[in-house]
Amino acid sequence: MGAVTLEHITKTYDKGTVLAVDDVSFSVEPGELFGLIGPDGAGKTSIFRILTTLLLADSGRATVDGHDVQQGYRAIRSSVGYMPGKFSLYQDLTVEENLNFFAALFETTVAANYALIKDIYEQIEPFKTRRAGKLSGGMKQKLALCCALIHKPTVLFLDEPTTGVDVVSRKEFWAMLKRLKQQGITILVSTPYMDEATLCERIALIQGGKILSIDTPSNVITAYPRKLYAVKSDAIHQLLNDLRACQFVYGSYAFGEYVHVTFQQNLPENEAALRRYLTEKGHTGLEVKAISPTIEDCFIDLMTSAQPSQAHGTVVR
Numbered sequence: 574m575g576a577v578t579l580e581h582i583t584k585t586y587d588k589g590t591v592l593a594v595d596d597v598s599f600s601v602e603p604g605e606l607f608g609l610i611g612p613d614g615a616g617k618t619s620i621f622r623i624l625t626t627l628l629l630a631d632s633g634r635a636t637v638d639g640h641d642v643q644q645g646y647r648a649i650r651s652s653v654g655y656m657p658g659k660f661s662l663y664q665d666l667t668v669e670e671n672l673n674f675f676a677a678l679f680e681t682t683v684a685a686n687y688a689l690i691k692d693i694y695e696q697i698e699p700f701k702t703r704r705a706g707k708l709s710g711g712m713k714q715k716l717a718l719c720c721a722l723i724h725k726p727t728v729l730f731l732d733e734p735t736t737g738v739d740v741v742s743r744k745e746f747w748a749m750l751k752r753l754k755q756q757g758i759t760i761l762v763s764t765p766y767m768d769e770a771t772l773c774e775r776i777a778l779i780q781g782g783k784i785l786s787i788d789t790p791s792n793v794i795t796a797y798p799r800k801l802y803a804v805k806s807d808a809i810h811q812l813l814n815d816l817r818a819c820q821f822v823y824g825s826y827a828f829g830e831y832v833h834v835t836f837q838q839n840l841p842e843n844e845a846a847l848r849r850y851l852t853e854k855g856h857t858g859l860e861v862k863a864i865s866p867t868i869e870d871c872f873i874d875l876m877t878s879a880q881p882s883q884a885h886g887t888v889v890r
């Protein structure tokens with residue numbers, strides 16, 4: 574049995590008018606580092622709250638560590654670690670006091686489980702007498718992770734742990750997760766950052782409460798069904814408009830300094846035809862090159878397959 578299983582979980586809010594989680598099923602294997610990847614409002618927090626027994630699903634069944642989220646909620650609460658998306662520690666308590674508090678809550682001590690948090694705690698130890706509210710984003714995140722780990726959980730739920738954290742701290746954080754995984758902890762992590770997807774062993778891409786794909790990041794990329802091009806010209810806004818109006822273009826969206834473009838059909842003559850079309854439209858400084866898709870491109874393709882009207886979206890990085 575998976576360390577975490579969801580079968581047809583559905584969750585609505587506001588008397589059924591807001592569908593937050595739509596018939597979601599997946600399982601996470603013991604010891605796996607599994608990512609739930611999707612934009613704001615996709616349903617990630619709702620799923621985490623259901624799995625950590627803080628929220629009841631409308632329908633479906635879910636288990637964590639073999640315990641049903643409804644009948645076995647006590648067992649789940651004592652065996653999982655949860656780091657919510659919003660900073661949830663006591664701002665007025667010091668680093669040390671927060672840690673001791675969470676240890677006491679689980680009837681253990683910091684000393685008893687120090688080995689598990691040592692690597693992470695050593696980085697914030699110089700600030701152990703500082704109030705949590707006065708820590709930087711990266712340090713708050715490390716303290717929250719220590720508190721989530723202090724009772725040696727078997728499954729760790731991390732809801733958007735790197736949101737609002739600087740790039741260096743994000744990198745360090747993922748390195749910490751890898752080390753935790755090596756200790757046999759199952760980790761379910763959510764993130765809106767598509768580039769973090771490749772750091773997970775398997776990912777579920779989620780949008781509008783629905784799972785679009787579940788696989789390893791490399792399989793998700795291999796399954797990308799189209800040839801993808803990066804296009805640039807001196808007039809990027811005009812370029813977006815012209816691509817949108819082009820009959821043989823399927824999708825186009827801004828991606829950094831380029832526009833990513835796919836075609837209605839994967840034909841060898843597409844590239845030359847696009848160059849001709851854009852030159853006739855008066856574009857200068859034109860660059861058209863075939864590229865490999867990223868997870869973000871895969872996400873956009875899966876999303877537009879579900880809703881073709883969104884083929885010409887705008888992604889700003």
Ligand SMILES: Nc1ncnc2c1ncn2[C@@H]1O[C@H](COP(=O)(O)OP(=O)(O)OP(=O)(O)O)[C@@H](O)[C@H]1O
Nearest residue numbers: 586587591592593612613614615616617618619620
């Ligand atoms: N308590 C609530 N009442 C009404 N609607 C809610 C509530 N909580 C979440 N929602 C709605 O449910 C949908 C899914 O929200 P959820 O927080 O689960 O997504 P998320 O992927 O975690 O996004 P975010 O990072 O923005 O929290 C959104 O449309 C959200 O507005």
